[in-house]
Amino acid sequence: MTELRRTIQPVATEKGGGLNLGETLRVSLDSLAANRVRSFLTMLGVIIGVASVVSLMTLGNGASNAITNQVASIGTNSLTIFATSPASRGPGGGGAAITPLDMSNVATIESLRLPIVGPVPQFTSSSTVIAPAANTTANVVGTTATFQEVQSIVMEVGTFISDDHVRSVAQVVVLGAELKQDLFGDGVAIGETVRIAGKPLRVIGVMELKGGGGFGSLDDQAYVPISLAQQRLFSARTANGQLRVNTITVSVLDAKNIDFVQERIEMALRDQRNIAPGAQADFSVINQAAFLSTLTQITGLLTTFLAAIAGISLLVGGIGIMNIMLVSVTERTREIGLRRAVGAQSRDILLQFMIEATVLSLFGGIIGVLVGSILPIVLTAMGTLDAPITPDSVIISLTVAIATGLFFGIWPARRAANLNPIEALRHE
Amino acid sequence: MTAMITIEGMTKVYKMGDIEVHALRGVDVTINKGEFVAIMGPSGSGKSTLMNMIGCLDTPTTGRYALDGIEVSSLNDNQLSSVRARKLGFVFQQYMLLPRQTALANVEMPMVYRGIPAADRKQRAALALEIVGMGNRMDHRPNELSGGQQQRVAIARALAGSPAVILADEPTGALDSKTSEEIMHMLMQLNREQQLTIIIVTHEADVAAYADRILTIRDGVIIDDRRNQRGAA
Ligand SMILES: Nc1ncnc2c1ncn2[C@@H]1O[C@H](COP(=O)(O)OP(=O)(O)OP(=O)(O)O)[C@@H](O)[C@H]1O
Ligand SMILES: [Mg+2]
Numbered sequence: 001m002t003e004l005r006r007t008i009q010p011v012a013t014e015k016g017g018g019l020n021l022g023e024t025l026r027v028s029l030d031s032l033a034a035n036r037v038r039s040f041l042t043m044l045g046v047i048i049g050v051a052s053v054v055s056l057m058t059l060g061n062g063a064s065n066a067i068t069n070q071v072a073s074i075g076t077n078s079l080t081i082f083a084t085s086p087a088s089r090g091p092g093g094g095g096a097a098i099t100p101l102d103m104s105n106v107a108t109i110e111s112l113r114l115p116i117v118g119p120v121p122q123f124t125s126s127s128t129v130i131a132p133a134a135n136t137t138a139n140v141v142g143t144t145a146t147f148q149e150v151q152s153i154v155m156e157v158g159t160f161i162s163d164d165h166v167r168s169v170a171q172v173v174v175l176g177a178e179l180k181q182d183l184f185g186d187g188v189a190i191g192e193t194v195r196i197a198g199k200p201l202r203v204i205g206v207m208e209l210k211g212g213g214g215f216g217s218l219d220d221q222a223y224v225p226i227s228l229a230q231q232r233l234f235s236a237r238t239a240n241g242q243l244r245v246n247t248i249t250v251s252v253l254d255a256k257n258i259d260f261v262q263e264r265i266e267m268a269l270r271d272q273r274n275i276a277p278g279a280q281a282d283f284s285v286i287n288q289a290a291f292l293s294t295l296t297q298i299t300g301l302l303t304t305f306l307a308a309i310a311g312i313s314l315l316v317g318g319i320g321i322m323n324i325m326l327v328s329v330t331e332r333t334r335e336i337g338l339r340r341a342v343g344a345q346s347r348d349i350l351l352q353f354m355i356e357a358t359v360l361s362l363f364g365g366i367i368g369v370l371v372g373s374i375l376p377i378v379l380t381a382m383g384t385l386d387a388p389i390t391p392d393s394v395i396i397s398l399t400v401a402i403a404t405g406l407f408f409g410i411w412p413a414r415r416a417a418n419l420n421p422i423e424a425l426r427h428e
Numbered sequence: 429m430t431a432m433i434t435i436e437g438m439t440k441v442y443k444m445g446d447i448e449v450h451a452l453r454g455v456d457v458t459i460n461k462g463e464f465v466a467i468m469g470p471s472g473s474g475k476s477t478l479m480n481m482i483g484c485l486d487t488p489t490t491g492r493y494a495l496d497g498i499e500v501s502s503l504n505d506n507q508l509s510s511v512r513a514r515k516l517g518f519v520f521q522q523y524m525l526l527p528r529q530t531a532l533a534n535v536e537m538p539m540v541y542r543g544i545p546a547a548d549r550k551q552r553a554a555l556a557l558e559i560v561g562m563g564n565r566m567d568h569r570p571n572e573l574s575g576g577q578q579q580r581v582a583i584a585r586a587l588a589g590s591p592a593v594i595l596a597d598e599p600t601g602a603l604d605s606k607t608s609e610e611i612m613h614m615l616m617q618l619n620r621e622q623q624l625t626i627i628i629v630t631h632e633a634d635v636a637a638y639a640d641r642i643l644t645i646r647d648g649v650i651i652d653d654r655r656n657q658r659g660a661a
Contacts, residue, residue, distance in 0.1 A: 007622050010590045015543025034528030338524045342538035343513020345506050
């Protein structure tokens with residue numbers, strides 16, 4: 001046995017009074033790192049919970065946005081007016097003839113001087129459209145210049161129909177992006193002549209692709225001055241000599257005026273069309289906003305429902321943490337006894353176990369956010385759904401994950417901190 | 429000679445339901461700085477109970493206890509923790525090393541709770557491991573070490589913080605006789621060369637023979653207190 005040469009010097013610097021947060025964090029991380037498999041398994045519950053919260057919330061929001069965008073593309077602030085058969089709505093009427101809307105109704109709405117864009121009348125007929133190299137059947141929409149603003153139409157090339165075109169009954173046509181493709185392929189359309197109802201019309205513009213498909217797509221229609229459609233292309237004279245329109249659209253400048261505008265239009269048209277007070281009107285005014293808010297409510301409910309289901313799995317993850325932390329406290333009873341014996345205060349032990357639970361749930365949460373982002377990102381990349389990861393779904397799920405760790409970590413941590421060191425040391 | 433430990437009229441009663449167990453029935457003893465004391469006695473006589481009191485892990489039912497000038501009997505739980513951290517080094521029969529940590533990390537661990545800066549801690553731990561002959565095993569984990577080597581690491585852990593007293597309850601209880609001799613020889617050297625106060629509990633006379641004072645306990649009282657000629661080693 002060799003002689004001991006050096007001696008241990010008395011401790012010069014020590015703070016005492018328990019651990020600081022940084023040291024406790026290090027001790028906790030050491031313990032977690034020393035037991036990687038168990039740490040990972042504990043996190044798994046939180047990972048799955050957070051991943052499902054993030055992906056379900058994101059997908060729910062994406063689906064909800066897709067639906068509302070579809071509706072919004074029609075114009076959220078817009079009111080659409082069309083003629084209806086009053087008898088078809090009430091009992092006993094049978095097939096009373098529909099009195100169509102006409103240009104005098106448009107003039108009436110104009111005269112109200114409401115805070116709106118429009119009114120935009122439309123007179124639409126289906127017709128064969130003949131280009132030099134191809135022909136097809138399409139909706140030919142007679143309308144005014146304001147149509148472009150109300151429908152937020154962007155031109156790929158050329159211009160939309162102008163007020164001058166309408167006034168002068170110009171023989172011009174604007175093509176939707178898909179219709180242009182059908183008639184001219186990738187060739188130049190502008191300046192070419194297409195024949196509609198036997199009349200040669202000059203192509204003055206091609207619209208940018210609106211996309212979205214679905215009903216009433218703007219992309220596969222042709223647009224002409226409404227005067228042209230009514231007077232030269234199709235027969236639009238009503239029995240009393242007026243020019244017929246199918247629909248009148250107005251876009252309300254401020255959404256909060258929608259109800260007021262709707263009421264004013266209804267009153268004026270009832271008056272003009274001689275509807276007795278209290279009687280069923282022979283026209284309808286459809287409010288897109290009301291429809292949209294109902295839809296938003298439904299999709300919002302759906303998202304909340306999905307998030308709640310995901311929340312339950314997060315709760316299960318939290319119980320998993322508690323479970324394993326309790327096992328860990330029991331398993332590490334002797335370690336806790338040792339730490340207490342060599343000078344750890346019960347507060348240090350409490351903090352250590354709380355931090356372990358929190359670190360587990362935080363890391364689980366972060367991994368969960370990453371895992372949960374995969375599906376929305378893939379779906380968005382594939383173009384199936386536009387589901388961007390929103391910061392609030394990340395913040396909410398991380399906060400809930402940490403809160404879960406703290407909440408479910410407290411009980412095991414208190415148990416650890418309150419262990420009697422002597423008994424803990426004797427634990428088998 | 430300065431007194432390191434002064435115990436007067438110490439009793440400890442455990443209440444288990446209606447039954448009272450008198451583990452200590454009035455212990456009076458003074459242990460001086462630099463002494464190497466062995467406590468002997470039959471099973472259940474109160475040796476571990478006395479060690480727990482000296483180790484500030486428990487408080488006596490009645491009586492007075494002063495450690496290195498500190499009146500321990502009146503301290504609260506946090507203050508007891510602090511006294512354990514600064515004044516005491518523990519060596520256990522079952523070594524009690526953290527299984528997944530290196531020898532160095534194990535030795536450093538108690539100093540973490542004293543707020544000793546990391547660099548200082550590492551240096552002290554390394555020196556303590558060198559002193560117990562484990563300087564070349566610092567990065568080994570307990571399962572890569574023999575029982576005797578693990579106990580050396582445990583002694584280094586007790587030593588590194590420069591304690592006033594090292595307490596060892598049956599430190600050789602889990603070791604074979606040759607390893608026991610090595611461990612006891614080392615404790616004896618630490619006692620001589622570092623002027624460390626050491627108190628051990630043992631059942632074995634040849635282990636107690638390394639001490640220079642032997643206390644014998646029976647039924648919670650000290651029945652014998654004698655000097656020992658350390659020729660046996
Ligand atoms: N926590 C406790 N609760 C109740 N009784 C206890 C407790 N700890 C010890 N005792 C009792 O006190 C007495 C002394 O026990 P102690 O552990 O001090 O004996 P010991 O001398 O160390 O024995 P051994 O040599 O077997 O380790 C025993 O009768 C024991 O049963
Ligand atoms: Mg004992």
